[in-house]
Amino acid sequence: MSKNSSLSHRVTNDLRRDIVAGILPPGAWLKTEELAARYAVSANPVREALWRLQGEGFVVANPNQGARVRMVDDDFVRNIFELREAIEPIFVRRFCQRATPEDLDRLRAAAADFATVAREQPTDFDALDAANRDFHSIMLEGEINVQAIEVMQRYAGLINATRAKLPIMPSRVRQRVAQHTEMVEAIVAADADAAARVAVDHIRAAGEDMLSQMRQVRLTGSRVARNQPARKDDLPAG
Template identity: 55%
Template sequence: MKQNSPAAAPAKSLAHRLAADIRRDIISGYFAPGTRLKTEVLTERYAVSASPVREALWRLEGEGFIVLLPNQGASVRVVDDDFVRNIFEIRSVIEPLFVGRFCRRCSSADIDRLKEAAEKFRQAGTHPIDTDAMDRHNRDFHAIMIEEEPNEEGIQVIERYGDLINAVRSQHRMTEGRARMRIVEHAAIIEAIAKGDVELARQASRDHVLAAGEDFLEQMRQSRRKIHKLNR
Protein backbone atom coordinates (compact mmCIF):
# COMPACT_ATOMS: atom_id res chain seq x y z
CA MET A 1 0.00 0.00 0.00
CA LYS A 2 1.29 3.44 -0.89
CA GLN A 3 2.27 5.50 2.13
CA ASN A 4 2.02 9.26 2.44
CA SER A 5 5.35 11.04 2.59
CA PRO A 6 6.47 12.26 6.03
CA ALA A 7 6.06 15.87 4.90
CA ALA A 8 2.47 15.34 3.71
CA ALA A 9 0.86 15.07 7.14
CA PRO A 10 2.44 18.26 8.57
CA ALA A 11 1.49 20.16 5.40
CA LYS A 12 -2.12 19.04 5.65
CA SER A 13 -2.14 19.82 9.36
CA LEU A 14 -0.84 23.34 8.67
CA ALA A 15 -3.49 23.94 6.00
CA HIS A 16 -6.16 22.66 8.40
CA ARG A 17 -5.03 25.02 11.16
CA LEU A 18 -4.75 27.89 8.71
CA ALA A 19 -8.28 27.27 7.44
CA ALA A 20 -9.48 27.36 11.06
CA ASP A 21 -7.67 30.68 11.64
CA ILE A 22 -9.13 32.28 8.50
CA ARG A 23 -12.59 30.88 9.32
CA ARG A 24 -12.36 32.40 12.80
CA ASP A 25 -11.40 35.78 11.34
CA ILE A 26 -14.37 35.62 8.96
CA ILE A 27 -16.77 34.72 11.77
CA SER A 28 -15.40 37.48 14.01
CA GLY A 29 -15.88 40.04 11.24
CA TYR A 30 -12.19 40.77 10.75
CA PHE A 31 -12.71 39.79 7.11
CA ALA A 32 -16.08 41.28 6.20
CA PRO A 33 -18.40 39.78 3.54
CA GLY A 34 -17.10 40.62 0.07
CA THR A 35 -13.51 41.18 1.24
CA ARG A 36 -10.85 40.01 -1.23
CA LEU A 37 -8.55 37.48 0.40
CA LYS A 38 -5.24 38.18 -1.30
CA THR A 39 -2.58 35.54 -0.91
CA GLU A 40 0.12 38.04 0.00
CA VAL A 41 -2.06 39.50 2.76
CA LEU A 42 -2.82 36.06 4.19
CA THR A 43 0.79 34.87 4.08
CA GLU A 44 1.85 37.96 5.99
CA ARG A 45 -0.96 37.84 8.54
CA TYR A 46 -0.54 34.15 9.37
CA ALA A 47 3.22 33.89 8.73
CA VAL A 48 2.95 31.01 6.25
CA SER A 49 3.88 30.34 2.64
CA ALA A 50 1.52 30.51 -0.32
CA SER A 51 1.02 26.73 -0.62
CA PRO A 52 -0.92 26.15 2.64
CA VAL A 53 -2.88 29.34 1.96
CA ARG A 54 -4.14 27.90 -1.33
CA GLU A 55 -5.14 24.62 0.32
CA ALA A 56 -6.84 26.44 3.19
CA LEU A 57 -8.85 28.53 0.73
CA TRP A 58 -9.96 25.39 -1.13
CA ARG A 59 -11.19 23.99 2.18
CA LEU A 60 -13.08 27.16 3.01
CA GLU A 61 -14.66 27.26 -0.43
CA GLY A 62 -15.95 23.73 0.15
CA GLU A 63 -17.40 24.87 3.47
CA GLY A 64 -19.14 27.83 1.86
CA PHE A 65 -17.22 30.56 3.67
CA ILE A 66 -15.51 31.97 0.59
CA VAL A 67 -15.97 32.16 -3.16
CA LEU A 68 -13.15 31.33 -5.59
CA LEU A 69 -13.52 32.83 -9.06
CA PRO A 70 -11.18 32.38 -12.06
CA ASN A 71 -8.80 35.32 -12.51
CA GLN A 72 -10.32 37.06 -9.49
CA GLY A 73 -9.09 34.99 -6.57
CA ALA A 74 -10.87 34.45 -3.27
CA SER A 75 -13.36 36.63 -1.46
CA VAL A 76 -15.49 36.22 1.63
CA ARG A 77 -18.97 35.04 0.70
CA VAL A 78 -21.60 37.75 0.69
CA VAL A 79 -24.56 36.53 2.71
CA ASP A 80 -27.54 37.65 0.63
CA ASP A 81 -31.25 36.82 0.89
CA ASP A 82 -31.06 33.79 -1.41
CA PHE A 83 -28.17 32.30 0.54
CA VAL A 84 -30.01 32.76 3.84
CA ARG A 85 -33.20 31.19 2.45
CA ASN A 86 -31.24 28.21 1.16
CA ILE A 87 -29.45 27.64 4.46
CA PHE A 88 -32.61 27.80 6.54
CA GLU A 89 -34.39 25.56 4.04
CA ILE A 90 -31.64 22.96 4.53
CA ARG A 91 -31.87 23.36 8.30
CA SER A 92 -35.66 22.99 8.19
CA VAL A 93 -35.15 19.49 6.79
CA ILE A 94 -32.18 18.31 8.86
CA GLU A 95 -32.97 19.68 12.32
CA PRO A 96 -36.48 18.19 12.59
CA LEU A 97 -34.97 14.77 11.81
CA PHE A 98 -32.55 15.20 14.69
CA VAL A 99 -35.28 16.41 17.03
CA GLY A 100 -37.46 13.43 16.11
CA ARG A 101 -34.66 11.00 16.92
CA PHE A 102 -33.95 12.79 20.18
CA CYS A 103 -37.64 12.53 21.06
CA ARG A 104 -37.44 8.75 20.71
CA ARG A 105 -34.29 8.25 22.80
CA CYS A 106 -34.35 11.04 25.40
CA SER A 107 -34.71 10.46 29.12
CA SER A 108 -36.55 12.54 31.70
CA ALA A 109 -33.15 13.93 32.72
CA ASP A 110 -32.58 15.09 29.13
CA ILE A 111 -35.93 16.86 29.14
CA ASP A 112 -35.05 18.54 32.44
CA ARG A 113 -31.82 19.80 30.87
CA LEU A 114 -33.79 21.18 27.92
CA LYS A 115 -36.13 22.97 30.30
CA GLU A 116 -33.20 24.42 32.22
CA ALA A 117 -31.55 25.74 29.04
CA ALA A 118 -34.88 27.16 27.83
CA GLU A 119 -35.45 28.88 31.17
CA LYS A 120 -32.00 30.48 31.07
CA PHE A 121 -32.77 31.63 27.53
CA ARG A 122 -36.08 33.09 28.75
CA GLN A 123 -34.38 34.98 31.56
CA ALA A 124 -31.77 36.40 29.19
CA GLY A 125 -34.56 37.48 26.84
CA THR A 126 -36.40 39.42 29.53
CA HIS A 127 -36.02 43.19 29.32
CA PRO A 128 -33.30 44.31 29.08
CA ILE A 129 -32.23 41.67 26.56
CA ASP A 130 -28.81 40.08 27.07
CA THR A 131 -28.07 39.05 23.48
CA ASP A 132 -24.80 37.26 24.24
CA ALA A 133 -26.42 35.18 26.99
CA MET A 134 -29.39 34.38 24.75
CA ASP A 135 -27.10 33.13 22.00
CA ARG A 136 -25.15 31.02 24.48
CA HIS A 137 -28.24 29.42 26.04
CA ASN A 138 -29.83 28.93 22.62
CA ARG A 139 -26.76 26.98 21.50
CA ASP A 140 -26.93 24.94 24.71
CA PHE A 141 -30.62 24.18 24.11
CA HIS A 142 -30.05 22.85 20.60
CA ALA A 143 -26.78 21.10 21.47
CA ILE A 144 -28.57 18.86 23.98
CA MET A 145 -30.69 17.38 21.19
CA ILE A 146 -27.74 16.36 19.01
CA GLU A 147 -25.34 15.04 21.66
CA GLU A 148 -25.95 11.43 20.60
CA GLU A 149 -26.98 12.11 17.02
CA PRO A 150 -25.25 9.56 14.75
CA ASN A 151 -25.44 11.64 11.56
CA GLU A 152 -22.14 13.49 11.91
CA GLU A 153 -22.26 14.82 8.34
CA GLY A 154 -25.63 16.42 9.00
CA ILE A 155 -24.32 18.02 12.18
CA GLN A 156 -21.31 19.38 10.30
CA VAL A 157 -23.57 20.97 7.68
CA ILE A 158 -25.61 22.73 10.36
CA GLU A 159 -22.58 23.86 12.34
CA ARG A 160 -20.61 24.96 9.28
CA TYR A 161 -23.27 27.28 7.96
CA GLY A 162 -24.47 28.12 11.45
CA ASP A 163 -21.13 29.79 12.16
CA LEU A 164 -21.42 31.90 9.02
CA ILE A 165 -25.03 32.85 9.73
CA ASN A 166 -24.19 33.71 13.35
CA ALA A 167 -21.34 35.93 12.18
CA VAL A 168 -23.82 38.01 10.19
CA ARG A 169 -26.54 37.79 12.84
CA SER A 170 -24.17 39.27 15.44
CA GLN A 171 -24.39 42.53 13.50
CA HIS A 172 -28.15 42.73 14.12
CA ARG A 173 -29.81 43.22 17.48
CA MET A 174 -32.58 40.77 18.34
CA THR A 175 -35.91 42.47 18.96
CA GLU A 176 -37.91 41.79 22.11
CA GLY A 177 -40.73 40.49 19.93
CA ARG A 178 -38.49 37.89 18.32
CA ALA A 179 -37.05 36.95 21.72
CA ARG A 180 -40.58 36.27 23.01
CA MET A 181 -41.38 34.16 19.96
CA ARG A 182 -38.25 32.06 20.44
CA ILE A 183 -39.26 31.43 24.04
CA VAL A 184 -42.67 30.21 22.88
CA GLU A 185 -41.11 28.05 20.15
CA HIS A 186 -38.68 26.43 22.58
CA ALA A 187 -41.58 25.64 24.90
CA ALA A 188 -43.50 24.02 22.03
CA ILE A 189 -40.54 21.80 21.18
CA ILE A 190 -40.12 20.74 24.81
CA GLU A 191 -43.84 20.04 25.23
CA ALA A 192 -43.92 17.80 22.15
CA ILE A 193 -40.81 15.91 23.26
CA ALA A 194 -42.15 15.48 26.80
CA LYS A 195 -45.30 13.94 25.31
CA GLY A 196 -43.21 11.60 23.19
CA ASP A 197 -44.97 12.92 20.07
CA VAL A 198 -42.30 12.58 17.39
CA GLU A 199 -44.27 14.18 14.57
CA LEU A 200 -45.32 17.13 16.70
CA ALA A 201 -41.72 17.61 17.86
CA ARG A 202 -40.53 17.60 14.26
CA GLN A 203 -43.16 20.13 13.24
CA ALA A 204 -42.33 22.39 16.19
CA SER A 205 -38.66 22.23 15.23
CA ARG A 206 -39.40 23.01 11.59
CA ASP A 207 -41.61 25.96 12.55
CA HIS A 208 -38.83 27.23 14.81
CA VAL A 209 -36.20 27.07 12.06
CA LEU A 210 -38.39 28.72 9.42
CA ALA A 211 -39.43 31.50 11.81
CA ALA A 212 -35.77 32.15 12.63
CA GLY A 213 -35.00 32.36 8.92
CA GLU A 214 -37.79 34.84 8.24
CA ASP A 215 -36.73 36.95 11.20
CA PHE A 216 -33.13 36.96 10.00
CA LEU A 217 -34.19 38.05 6.51
CA GLU A 218 -36.28 40.87 7.98
CA GLN A 219 -33.32 42.05 10.05
CA MET A 220 -31.19 42.13 6.89
CA ARG A 221 -33.88 44.12 5.06
CA GLN A 222 -34.10 46.64 7.90
CA SER A 223 -30.33 47.08 7.87
CA ARG A 224 -30.36 47.71 4.12
CA ARG A 225 -33.13 50.29 4.53
CA LYS A 226 -31.13 52.10 7.23
CA ILE A 227 -28.01 52.12 5.06
CA HIS A 228 -30.06 53.40 2.11
CA LYS A 229 -31.43 56.27 4.21
CA LEU A 230 -27.96 57.21 5.43
CA ASN A 231 -26.63 57.28 1.88
CA ARG A 232 -29.44 59.42 0.49
Protein backbone atom coordinates (compact mmCIF):
# COMPACT_ATOMS: atom_id res chain seq x y z
CA MET A 1 0.00 0.00 0.00
CA SER A 2 1.76 3.13 1.13
CA LYS A 3 5.34 2.19 0.45
CA ASN A 4 6.81 5.12 2.29
CA SER A 5 10.21 3.57 2.12
CA SER A 6 12.32 6.36 3.47
CA LEU A 7 14.55 5.75 6.43
CA SER A 8 12.61 8.12 8.63
CA HIS A 9 9.44 6.21 7.84
CA ARG A 10 11.06 2.94 8.75
CA VAL A 11 12.32 4.40 12.00
CA THR A 12 8.87 5.84 12.67
CA ASN A 13 7.30 2.43 12.27
CA ASP A 14 9.95 0.61 14.28
CA LEU A 15 9.79 3.14 17.06
CA ARG A 16 6.01 3.05 17.15
CA ARG A 17 6.07 -0.72 17.26
CA ASP A 18 8.53 -0.71 20.14
CA ILE A 19 6.45 1.80 22.06
CA VAL A 20 3.28 -0.18 21.43
CA ALA A 21 5.01 -3.39 22.46
CA GLY A 22 6.06 -1.78 25.69
CA ILE A 23 9.78 -2.16 25.03
CA LEU A 24 9.93 1.60 25.35
CA PRO A 25 7.57 2.13 28.29
CA PRO A 26 5.61 5.35 28.95
CA GLY A 27 7.89 7.99 30.37
CA ALA A 28 11.08 6.55 28.88
CA TRP A 29 13.52 9.07 27.48
CA LEU A 30 14.01 8.83 23.75
CA LYS A 31 17.57 9.97 23.22
CA THR A 32 18.42 10.72 19.64
CA GLU A 33 21.84 9.13 19.76
CA GLU A 34 20.62 6.00 21.47
CA LEU A 35 17.79 5.50 19.00
CA ALA A 36 20.11 6.22 16.11
CA ALA A 37 22.37 3.42 17.29
CA ARG A 38 19.43 1.14 17.98
CA TYR A 39 17.98 1.47 14.50
CA ALA A 40 21.32 1.85 12.75
CA VAL A 41 20.68 5.26 11.25
CA SER A 42 21.89 8.78 11.90
CA ALA A 43 20.29 11.39 14.11
CA ASN A 44 18.21 13.11 11.45
CA PRO A 45 15.79 10.33 10.55
CA VAL A 46 15.32 9.73 14.27
CA ARG A 47 14.50 13.38 14.80
CA GLU A 48 12.02 13.21 11.99
CA ALA A 49 10.44 10.05 13.35
CA LEU A 50 10.08 11.75 16.72
CA TRP A 51 8.30 14.64 15.06
CA ARG A 52 5.91 12.32 13.35
CA LEU A 53 5.21 10.33 16.49
CA GLN A 54 4.68 13.55 18.37
CA GLY A 55 2.00 14.30 15.83
CA GLU A 56 0.47 10.89 16.48
CA GLY A 57 0.57 11.49 20.21
CA PHE A 58 3.01 8.72 21.09
CA VAL A 59 5.76 11.12 22.04
CA VAL A 60 6.05 14.42 23.85
CA ALA A 61 9.10 16.54 23.13
CA ASN A 62 10.70 19.55 24.79
CA PRO A 63 13.14 21.79 22.97
CA ASN A 64 16.79 21.21 23.75
CA GLN A 65 15.86 18.63 26.27
CA GLY A 66 14.71 15.56 24.48
CA ALA A 67 11.58 13.53 23.95
CA ARG A 68 9.88 10.85 25.97
CA VAL A 69 7.14 8.30 25.51
CA ARG A 70 3.85 9.85 26.49
CA MET A 71 2.37 8.85 29.81
CA VAL A 72 -1.18 7.58 29.37
CA ASP A 73 -2.83 8.67 32.58
CA ASP A 74 -6.48 9.01 33.51
CA ASP A 75 -6.67 12.63 32.44
CA PHE A 76 -5.33 11.85 29.01
CA VAL A 77 -7.78 8.99 28.49
CA ARG A 78 -10.66 11.14 29.69
CA ASN A 79 -9.64 13.96 27.34
CA ILE A 80 -9.37 11.75 24.29
CA PHE A 81 -12.68 10.02 24.86
CA GLU A 82 -14.33 13.36 25.47
CA LEU A 83 -12.99 14.52 22.12
CA ARG A 84 -14.29 11.38 20.46
CA GLU A 85 -17.71 11.88 21.99
CA ALA A 86 -17.78 15.32 20.46
CA ILE A 87 -16.58 14.35 17.00
CA GLU A 88 -18.01 10.90 16.28
CA PRO A 89 -21.61 12.18 15.99
CA ILE A 90 -20.49 14.22 12.99
CA PHE A 91 -19.55 11.05 11.15
CA VAL A 92 -22.56 9.04 12.23
CA ARG A 93 -25.03 11.74 11.26
CA ARG A 94 -23.53 12.24 7.86
CA PHE A 95 -23.33 8.51 7.26
CA CYS A 96 -27.05 8.31 8.03
CA GLN A 97 -27.66 10.74 5.22
CA ARG A 98 -25.48 9.23 2.54
CA ALA A 99 -25.65 5.48 3.31
CA THR A 100 -26.76 3.42 0.33
CA PRO A 101 -28.57 0.10 0.76
CA GLU A 102 -25.24 -1.62 -0.02
CA ASP A 103 -23.53 0.39 2.72
CA LEU A 104 -26.19 -0.69 5.16
CA ASP A 105 -25.74 -4.33 4.17
CA ARG A 106 -22.02 -4.13 4.71
CA LEU A 107 -22.51 -2.39 8.05
CA ARG A 108 -24.88 -5.12 9.12
CA ALA A 109 -22.39 -7.76 8.01
CA ALA A 110 -19.60 -6.06 9.93
CA ALA A 111 -21.74 -5.92 13.04
CA ALA A 112 -22.48 -9.62 12.63
CA ASP A 113 -18.78 -10.36 12.23
CA PHE A 114 -18.01 -8.47 15.40
CA ALA A 115 -20.73 -10.42 17.22
CA THR A 116 -19.20 -13.67 16.02
CA VAL A 117 -15.73 -12.71 17.21
CA ALA A 118 -17.20 -11.54 20.52
CA ARG A 119 -18.87 -14.92 20.95
CA GLU A 120 -16.00 -17.12 19.86
CA GLN A 121 -12.88 -15.18 20.90
CA PRO A 122 -14.18 -12.88 23.65
CA THR A 123 -10.75 -12.31 25.20
CA ASP A 124 -8.69 -11.82 22.05
CA PHE A 125 -8.16 -8.08 21.95
CA ASP A 126 -6.55 -8.02 18.52
CA ALA A 127 -9.40 -9.95 16.91
CA LEU A 128 -12.04 -7.83 18.64
CA ASP A 129 -10.20 -4.67 17.72
CA ALA A 130 -9.86 -5.65 14.08
CA ALA A 131 -13.57 -6.49 13.81
CA ASN A 132 -14.48 -3.31 15.62
CA ARG A 133 -12.29 -1.25 13.34
CA ASP A 134 -13.90 -2.84 10.30
CA PHE A 135 -17.31 -1.87 11.59
CA HIS A 136 -16.48 1.72 12.36
CA SER A 137 -14.36 2.30 9.28
CA ILE A 138 -17.34 1.66 7.02
CA MET A 139 -18.85 4.86 8.35
CA LEU A 140 -15.68 6.78 7.53
CA GLU A 141 -15.45 5.66 3.93
CA GLY A 142 -17.18 8.58 2.26
CA GLU A 143 -16.57 11.08 5.04
CA ILE A 144 -15.59 14.49 3.72
CA ASN A 145 -14.29 16.09 6.91
CA VAL A 146 -10.76 14.82 6.63
CA GLN A 147 -9.56 17.12 9.39
CA ALA A 148 -12.04 15.60 11.81
CA ILE A 149 -10.96 12.10 10.78
CA GLU A 150 -7.38 13.09 11.37
CA VAL A 151 -8.20 14.28 14.88
CA MET A 152 -10.11 11.10 15.65
CA GLN A 153 -7.26 8.93 14.50
CA ARG A 154 -4.52 11.01 16.03
CA TYR A 155 -4.35 9.34 19.41
CA ALA A 156 -6.15 6.16 18.37
CA GLY A 157 -2.94 4.16 18.08
CA LEU A 158 -1.70 5.11 21.52
CA ILE A 159 -5.05 4.59 23.21
CA ASN A 160 -5.44 1.24 21.51
CA ALA A 161 -1.95 0.13 22.42
CA THR A 162 -2.66 0.97 26.04
CA ARG A 163 -6.05 -0.66 26.00
CA ALA A 164 -4.59 -3.82 24.52
CA LYS A 165 -2.58 -4.39 27.69
CA LEU A 166 -5.62 -4.15 29.97
CA PRO A 167 -8.04 -6.94 30.86
CA ILE A 168 -11.23 -7.44 28.87
CA MET A 169 -14.57 -7.88 30.63
CA PRO A 170 -16.99 -10.24 28.84
CA SER A 171 -19.95 -8.16 29.98
CA ARG A 172 -18.47 -5.13 28.31
CA VAL A 173 -17.92 -7.07 25.07
CA ARG A 174 -21.56 -8.10 25.09
CA GLN A 175 -22.54 -4.49 25.67
CA ARG A 176 -20.52 -3.46 22.66
CA VAL A 177 -22.26 -6.01 20.49
CA ALA A 178 -25.61 -4.72 21.65
CA GLN A 179 -24.61 -1.13 20.98
CA HIS A 180 -23.47 -1.98 17.47
CA THR A 181 -26.81 -3.58 16.80
CA GLU A 182 -28.60 -0.57 18.21
CA MET A 183 -26.53 1.75 16.04
CA VAL A 184 -27.23 -0.26 12.90
CA GLU A 185 -30.94 -0.16 13.63
CA ALA A 186 -30.93 3.59 14.13
CA ILE A 187 -28.98 4.10 10.92
CA VAL A 188 -31.24 1.79 8.94
CA ALA A 189 -34.19 3.78 10.27
CA ALA A 190 -32.36 6.92 9.09
CA ASP A 191 -32.76 8.31 12.59
CA ALA A 192 -29.63 10.44 12.80
CA ASP A 193 -30.39 11.75 16.28
CA ALA A 194 -30.78 8.27 17.72
CA ALA A 195 -27.68 7.00 15.92
CA ALA A 196 -25.62 9.90 17.22
CA ARG A 197 -26.93 9.28 20.73
CA VAL A 198 -25.97 5.61 20.57
CA ALA A 199 -22.54 6.52 19.25
CA VAL A 200 -21.94 8.89 22.16
CA ASP A 201 -23.10 6.25 24.64
CA HIS A 202 -20.86 3.74 22.92
CA ILE A 203 -17.80 5.92 23.28
CA ARG A 204 -18.63 6.95 26.80
CA ALA A 205 -18.97 3.31 27.83
CA ALA A 206 -15.66 2.47 26.19
CA GLY A 207 -13.96 5.34 27.99
CA GLU A 208 -15.40 4.48 31.36
CA ASP A 209 -14.52 0.84 30.84
CA MET A 210 -10.94 1.71 30.00
CA LEU A 211 -10.61 4.00 33.01
CA SER A 212 -12.02 1.38 35.32
CA GLN A 213 -9.66 -1.28 33.97
CA MET A 214 -6.74 1.10 34.45
CA ARG A 215 -7.83 1.67 38.05
CA GLN A 216 -8.17 -2.05 38.55
CA VAL A 217 -4.68 -2.74 37.26
CA ARG A 218 -3.27 0.04 39.44
CA LEU A 219 -4.94 -1.37 42.52
CA THR A 220 -4.20 -5.04 42.02
CA GLY A 221 -0.96 -4.60 40.15
CA SER A 222 -2.20 -7.32 37.83
CA ARG A 223 -1.27 -7.28 34.24
CA VAL A 224 -2.44 -9.26 31.28
CA ALA A 225 0.17 -11.70 30.08
CA ARG A 226 0.03 -11.17 26.34
CA ASN A 227 1.86 -8.24 24.85
CA GLN A 228 4.02 -7.95 27.89
CA PRO A 229 7.14 -5.78 27.68
CA ALA A 230 9.09 -8.76 26.34
CA ARG A 231 12.71 -7.87 26.92
CA LYS A 232 13.66 -4.53 28.28
CA ASP A 233 17.30 -5.51 27.93
CA ASP A 234 17.05 -4.72 24.25
CA LEU A 235 17.69 -1.17 25.24
CA PRO A 236 21.16 0.04 26.14
CA ALA A 237 20.08 2.09 29.13
CA GLY A 238 17.10 1.93 31.47
